Amino acid sequence: MAGPDQHRGAQVRAAATEGGSQPEEQPSRRKRRGATKTVRKRSPKSGGDKRVHVIYVRLNDTEKTVLTAAATTTRTSLPAFLARSGLAAAHDLDNTAAVIAGHRELVAELFAARRHLGQVGNNLNQAAKALNSGGWPAQLDAVLVATHRAVQRVQDATDQLLQQN
Numbered sequence: 001m002a003g004p005d006q007h008r009g010a011q012v013r014a015a016a017t018e019g020g021s022q023p024e025e026q027p028s029r030r031k032r033r034g035a036t037k038t039v040r041k042r043s044p045k046s047g048g049d050k051r052v053h054v055i056y057v058r059l060n061d062t063e064k065t066v067l068t069a070a071a072t073t074t075r076t077s078l079p080a081f082l083a084r085s086g087l088a089a090a091h092d093l094d095n096t097a098a099v100i101a102g103h104r105e106l107v108a109e110l111f112a113a114r115r116h117l118g119q120v121g122n123n124l125n126q127a128a129k130a131l132n133s134g135g136w137p138a139q140l141d142a143v144l145v146a147t148h149r150a151v152q153r154v155q156d157a158t159d160q161l162l163q164q165n
Contacts, residue, residue: 113153
């Protein structure tokens with residue numbers, strides 16, 4: 001036991017037990033060996049620039065693979081890549097609208113060509129039925145020309161699609 005307190009109301013800094021923990025002492029900080037790696041931190045974004053809204057996007061496997069590869073190439077995370085590319089598209093609305101309209105027109109043309117090919121195929125089947133029964137349809141030449149045009153229309157739309165990708 002320690003002797004009488006000589007400080008008369010002042011806080012005693014020494015522990016009452018000998019060799020015990022000292023409340024005011026700071027623990028020694030040991031440095032790990034090989035811990036010289038410095039971490040570069042970005043400064044936090046200010047209140048107006050900080051991204052606080054979360055948007056969920058659904059992707060299929062192919063879309064995710066393509067976007068992840070693009071994000072890796074640009075050395076950004078996938079969410080950052082999506083945000084930046086979306087913002088770039090929003091800032092250039094004329095060009096973006098033209099690209100989207102081009103895709104829509106191409107899809108509409110493919111559907112129209114498919115419909116046209118189906119109608120011509122129906123006419124071609126009727127002509128083949130007439131030929132098989134021994135007759136000669138009067139519209140055979142017109143049906144063959146229409147078939148050729150429908151096939152060419154589908155081919156042209158497919159070529160455009162392949163050129164865009």
